[in-house]
Amino acid sequence: MGLSDSTRRMAELLKLGATMLAEKCPVEGCSYPLFRLKSGEVVCPVHGRVYLVKTDEEAADVRKRVILRNVLDLLEEKVLEELYRLSQDLRSSSQLIINYLEVLERVRRLKTSSS
Structure with missing residues (x-):
């Protein structure tokens, strides 16, 4: 059981x-x-x-704290999501910069070898 x-x-x-x-x-x-x-x-x-809680005043205070905590939790979640998205964008941008630098390096090599 x-x-x-x-x-x-x-x-x-x-x-x-x-x-x-x-x-x-x-x-x-x-x-x-x-x-x-x-x-x-x-x-x-x-x-x-x-x-x-023992009084209506305590209950109202608790409701405020719970709402504030929920809002802060949601805000934290959204900020983390945005930071993750930005880090992904940064990785994409970094890779794009690397690709452009590689192309630039090849172009310069071709220019010096053809001179």
């Missing part, structure tokens, strides 16, 4: 030193316990990172 993925994940979290909390995951329909990682982050074995 095999263990479910979430049960395996809970065992893995405990092996890594996470502490099982008394609180359950706040996601509707999820009854799994939450775990506090050594870093202080609270996670659900099914849904990943969750935030425990």
Whole structure:
């Protein structure tokens, strides 16, 4: 009989030193316990990172931080994609320059040999 993925994940979290909390995951329909990682982050074995808030003000602050993190993650991804594209363009340009230099070298050799 095999263990479910979430049960395996809970065992893995405990092996890594996470502490099982008394609180359950706040996601509707999820009854799994939450775990506090050594870093202080609270996670659900099914849904990943969750935030425990007590007031509407804390909830609004968390939403802002999550949105900011998502925007920064997206920006980082786009910048990396653009850097990769530019590096590919640079490789193409470098190869083109090398080809032109080789042609120039051949032309100069032909000029000196025909003189």
